[in-house]
Amino acid sequence: MGKDSFVVAVVGATGAVGREMLKTLEARKFPVSKIVPLASSRSAGSEVEFNGEKVIVQELTEDSFEGIDLALFSAGGAVSEEYAPLAARSGCVVVDNSSTWRMDDQCPLVVPEVNPDDLDWHKGIIANPNCSTIQMVVPLKPIHDAAKITRIVVSTYQAVAGGGQKAMDEMTTQVRQMFNFDLESIEPKVMPYRIAFNCLPQIDVFLENDYTKEEMKMVHETHKIFGDDSFGVSPTAVRVPVYIGHSESVNIETEKKMTAAECRALLSQAPGVRVLDNPAEKIYPMPIEAVDEDDTFVGRIREDNTVENGLNMWICADNLRKGAALNAVQIAEELVKRDLVRVP
Structure with missing residues (x-):
């Protein structure tokens, strides 16, 4: 018999995604009996807000997880690698937002609208996929189930929030410098080049x-989430001067013919998807409309006339929300629903 409420830790609680996790837990009324915000010694002692109350951030240590039922991690790969196994060994179930555990065979990689059943075999650590992968697989999974995808070509237009608060601050500084015609002072530190009024076809190394x-x-995670590596994934990831909200241009080929109208109708019924697709009225997804929204937005659905069974679409989502915090909380909700908030 499952518990009615849970002691929940948020690791990296003072970061952009950590704060979004706290907001999402509160907004979705997750059954929290006690919230425990954890962060590095630099942030310990500061305060975060949860359910209208100020909560003091505690320093993350090896003993932080005694009595914790569930921990949402968003403090970077090095922290997850060190502390997630310690948390699991103490009986706490971890939902980790870093890339550390995503391709580990012992850790499910889960998007609740796509592969919730993979939670059944968790061993204490569940991985949250990459933001750009999440928003792509949510609308593509129903298409794959109906018509079997044989190839994906995706170009991403990723917001600077994906690089963290420092990347957002860097863009703000650069925009001010450019408006003041102070180009000589622009010195990229977080990004490889200037991001203000520019596009960078490099994310990570x-x-x-x-x-x-x-x-x-995006290649490896899509295959693992779908439980199918029979199709190719060809990605190009680009950082664009948008604060929050990733966009993707996706081209797919399918084994079975699917018309644009059939795709539109299918996605209109798909969980977590909102179709905005009326070009005649200039209705299509944009990142500014996806901010603070739970859904993944899909539009510009049209047939690719260069191949027999091809479709194009444009996808937008809030990368801090569905691309990180919301998906983690949805995993937690699914764990509760399945009575899996326990380490085997």
Whole structure:
């Protein structure tokens, strides 16, 4: 028999995603009996707000997880690698937002609208996928189930919030410098080049195959989430001067013919998807409309006339929300629903 409420820790509670996790837990009325915000020694002692009350942030230590039922991690890969196994060993179930555990065979990689059943075999650590992967697989999974996808080509237009608060601050500074015609003072530190009024076709480091780490995450994670690696995924990930909200241009080929109208009708019924698609009225998704929204927005659905069974679409989502915090909280909700908030 499951518990009615849970002691929940948020690791990295003072970061952009950590704060969004606290907001999302509160907004969705997750059954929290006690919230425990955790962060590095630099942030310990500061305050965050939860359910209208100020809560003091505690320093993350090896003993932080005694008595914790569930921990949402968003403090970077090094922290997750060190502390997630400690949390699991103490009986706490971890939902981790870093890339550390995503491709570990012992850890489910879950988008609740797509593969919730994978939670049944968790061993204490559940991985939250990459933001760009999440918003792509939510609308593509119903299409794959109906018509079997054989190839995906995706170009991302990713907001600077994906690089953290420092990246957002850097863009703000650069915009001010440019409006003041102070170009000589622009000195990129977080991004490889100036991001203000620019696009950077590099997110994370380049690998030996000349794809970036971000791009290969989309390949491997999509295959793992779908439980199917029979189709190719060809990604190009680009950072654009948008604060919050990732966009993606997605081209797919399918085994079975699906018309644009059939796709539109299918996605209109899909969980977590909102179709905005009326070009005649200039209705289509934009990142500014996706901010603070739970859904993944899909539009510009049209047939690719260069191949027999091809479709194009445009996808937008809030990368801090559905791309990180919301998906983690939805995983937590699914764990509660299935009585899985326990470490086997």
